[in-house]
Amino acid sequence: MSQTRLFFRTGRIDAHRAFTALDLAFEEDGWPVAILEVDEEQDIQEVSLYVDGEVEDIAAEMRQVMDGLGLDQALDREVLPDIDWVTKSLEGLKPVAAGRFLVHGAHDRQKRRAGQIAIEIEAGLAFGTGHHGTTAGCLEMLERVVMRERPRNALDLGTGSAVLAIAIARLARIPVLATDIDPIATRVAAENAGLNHVGRFVKAENAPGFHHPLFGAHKPFDLIVANILARPLMRLAPEMARHLTPGGSIILSGILDRQRDAVLAAYNGQRFRHVRTLHKEGWVTIHLKR
Numbered sequence: 101m102s103q104t105r106l107f108f109r110t111g112r113i114d115a116h117r118a119f120t121a122l123d124l125a126f127e128e129d130g131w132p133v134a135i136l137e138v139d140e141e142q143d144i145q146e147v148s149l150y151v152d153g154e155v156e157d158i159a160a161e162m163r164q165v166m167d168g169l170g171l172d173q174a175l176d177r178e179v180l181p182d183i184d185w186v187t188k189s190l191e192g193l194k195p196v197a198a199g200r201f202l203v204h205g206a207h208d209r210q211k212r213r214a215g216q217i218a219i220e221i222e223a224g225l226a227f228g229t230g231h232h233g234t235t236a237g238c239l240e241m242l243e244r245v246v247m248r249e250r251p252r253n254a255l256d257l258g259t260g261s262a263v264l265a266i267a268i269a270r271l272a273r274i275p276v277l278a279t280d281i282d283p284i285a286t287r288v289a290a291e292n293a294g295l296n297h298v299g300r301f302v303k304a305e306n307a308p309g310f311h312h313p314l315f316g317a318h319k320p321f322d323l324i325v326a327n328i329l330a331r332p333l334m335r336l337a338p339e340m341a342r343h344l345t346p347g348g349s350i351i352l353s354g355i356l357d358r359q360r361d362a363v364l365a366a367y368n369g370q371r372f373r374h375v376r377t378l379h380k381e382g383w384v385t386i387h388l389k390r
């Protein structure tokens with residue numbers, strides 16, 4: 101059955117009030133709520149509720165919650181494609197090699213060569229098939245950092261398909277908390293971790309940034325990887341510092357070449373030091389330590 105996203109746009113303060121109220125109202129039904137920043141300068145955020153089944157009734161309930169908060173924005177809806185449909189469209193993707201990793205779909209299982217660590221990514225609703233320069237950069241950087249530093253507790257923030265969490269678990273056999281703001285990505289991440297036989301190492305959870313009580317229970321991490329975008333990464337710098345073990349490493353990507361210096365400045369301000377930068381297809385992946 102397809103899923104429907106009910107959503108509206110508002111400013112940051114109202115978006116967070118709505119997030120809390122909707123989360124409470126729909127917690128028992130299991131409908132996830134998410135906030136996404138659309139435009140920081142114009143203070144526009146999008147609040148979404150992901151539902152299956154009786155959309156009209158749920159939309160009416162959501163309207164009631166919004167009315168209770170004095171929010172009169174129009175409630176939009178989007179029917180999300182079924183996973184199988186998207187998976188089909190991915191069948192033409194070629195396997196990608198990054199460092200020792202080979203990221204491939206089910207149809208290319210036999211293409212793995214001796215010594216390669218194969219990661220099978222089937223679903224296409226979440227970002228992360230290895231074809232993007234940021235994912236490939238993170239995979240290469242991860243291999244080097246994990247082999248040198250032997251981390252014991254890792255976080256993959258903005259996990260998408262869980263490709264990076266799976267790579268860490270396959271290399272190091274350690275617990276990896278894999279979080280994403282998008283509940284569909286979180287679901288796909290858990291499925292992919294199981295498919296790659298690392299379900300017992302990878303815990304996939306829905307969380308925007310570090311806003312979830314589970315970070316308190318799982319921190320500190322000695323390795324954090326986050327392939328998001330430059331601006332949210334800069335905003336997250338203080339929380340990255342708070343959640344990292346002293347001497348730990350972070351790997352950041354989703355940063356354009358020209359944004360590198362600004363991101364480094366934000367992290368230098370939190371006493372991180374630059375170790376290495378990888379350049380791929382106009383994107384950079386940065387390794388920092390603190």
Ligand SMILES: C[S@@+](CC[C@H](N)C(=O)[O-])C[C@H]1O[C@@H](n2cnc3c(N)ncnc32)[C@H](O)[C@@H]1O
Nearest residue numbers: 227228235258259260280281282285308309327
């Ligand atoms: C570029 S994709 C990276 C996916 C995968 N880690 C990879 O490297 O291919 C970014 C992911 O981060 C998620 N994301 C964006 N902002 C986030 C935030 N503030 N907190 C958690 N996840 C976020 C998006 O939903 C998306 O799945």
